[in-house]
Amino acid sequence: MTPMLISRPAVHVVPELSxxxxxxxxxxxxxxxxxxxxxxxxxxxxxxxxxxxxxATADKVSVESGFAWRN
Structure with a gap:
């Protein structure tokens, strides 16, 4: 079996998502x-x-500062 590389989305922390x-x-x-x-x-x-x-599917993730995303 050939190992498969799993790429993660780029995660950016932003001050707020107003x-x-x-x-x-x-x-x-x-x-x-x-x-x-x-x-x-x-x-x-x-x-x-x-x-x-x-x-598994995102290209980019923007997370509000202070939020604890489980991923």
Whole structure:
């Protein structure tokens, strides 16, 4: 079996994500994910709920300073 390299998305800590709202529930966003086709914003709950999927598919992740993303 050939080993497969798994690339991680680039993670950037930003001071705040003012004005961003979670695309799942509308709460204040703590994380913004950039994909090749666009962006999605997530509150803390949804960012942690989908952490594995985000890490596997994102190109870039912007995390609000002070938020402990489980990934």
């Amino acid at each position: 004005g961003e709202r979670c695309d799942s529930c509308g709460a204040a966003a703590k994380l913004v994910v950039t994909f090749g086709t666009g962006e999605l914003a997530f509150c803390g709950h949804h960012a942690n709920k989908f952490a594995d999927r985000i890490a």
